[in-house]
Amino acid sequence: MFNNLSEKLDKAFHILKGHGKITEVNVADTLKEVRRALLDADVNFKIAKDFTTRVKEKALGQDVLTTLQPGQLLIKIVKDELVELMGGDVAGVNLSGNPSIILMSGLQGSGKTTFSGKLANFLKTKKNKKVLLVACDIYRPAAINQLHVVGDQVGVEVYSEPENKNAVSIAENAIKHAKANGFNVVIVDTAGRLAVDEEMMIEIANVHKAIQPNETLFVVDSMTGQDAVNTAKAFNDRLNFDGVVLTKLDGDNRGGAAISIKSVVNKPIKFIGTGEKMDAIDVFYPDRMADRILG
Ligand code: GDP
Numbered sequence: 001m002f003n004n005l006s007e008k009l010d011k012a013f014h015i016l017k018g019h020g021k022i023t024e025v026n027v028a029d030t031l032k033e034v035r036r037a038l039l040d041a042d043v044n045f046k047i048a049k050d051f052t053t054r055v056k057e058k059a060l061g062q063d064v065l066t067t068l069q070p071g072q073l074l075i076k077i078v079k080d081e082l083v084e085l086m087g088g089d090v091a092g093v094n095l096s097g098n099p100s101i102i103l104m105s106g107l108q109g110s111g112k113t114t115f116s117g118k119l120a121n122f123l124k125t126k127k128n129k130k131v132l133l134v135a136c137d138i139y140r141p142a143a144i145n146q147l148h149v150v151g152d153q154v155g156v157e158v159y160s161e162p163e164n165k166n167a168v169s170i171a172e173n174a175i176k177h178a179k180a181n182g183f184n185v186v187i188v189d190t191a192g193r194l195a196v197d198e199e200m201m202i203e204i205a206n207v208h209k210a211i212q213p214n215e216t217l218f219v220v221d222s223m224t225g226q227d228a229v230n231t232a233k234a235f236n237d238r239l240n241f242d243g244v245v246l247t248k249l250d251g252d253n254r255g256g257a258a259i260s261i262k263s264v265v266n267k268p269i270k271f272i273g274t275g276e277k278m279d280a281i282d283v284f285y286p287d288r289m290a291d292r293i294l295g
Contacts, residue, residue, distance in 0.1 A: 047259070104217055247273035
């Protein structure tokens, strides 16, 4: 995960690690390398530039050059800024509803259905919740079947109405079913398209309005870099979602989406997907991710 970025940052910090005493030129060179590493990771130009500007200001403010271990201090400033950029404190998922309703949004292929199963499994085994999965994809019968397969894998009931072509009514019926049968959490998996399109946006916005979820999650493939960030913006403008799920981090060498998404949509990354199996889910901790990136 993010190997390329880690290697490049490590190289950037080499300049600092080699010196007992460092100069303003060393700092400037390092920050230039840090910026280049972020750009190579597919971080947006402005975000990368603002990042290094903030690090520089902090370094000046803390008189880095006069301290005992200036290199270490600068690396710490970079880490703190990275944590801040990725979201600061850990964000939880809102389970205050009765039942709590979680709506999944995102493009087709982003990993929504897989993640719905992972989250159901996570809430069932880690939080002791009775979870209902709901298949709201009215276009692709295969998508409904896929959710049933996933539900079977994790031992969670799946609600579907294959003949019903109205996503809002399926979601509403599912919630009634959940209330009548003592479910604590309802996870609604919706239809995605290959690209952002108006029909999909209207449909998911209608479902969102009708069921008033406690939590709306936007699922996105981290390997798509800046595209992931742009798609997040389009969905957020429409749904004002609560959090992001970054999938396929196991295959992401660059890390641009993880680093940029929070500052563009101002919503936290809540979970990450790290593989195809049902247990390949992690809560996203910005500080742990920064540690991982900085090695
Ligand atoms: P959906 O169309 O958004 O519901 O996407 P799917 O859940 O069908 O996922 C699309 C593909 O991505 C499937 O082949 C999944 O197995 C795969 N996938 C989903 N999440 C992950 C992940 O975290 N890591 C990896 N390596 N593959 C994933």
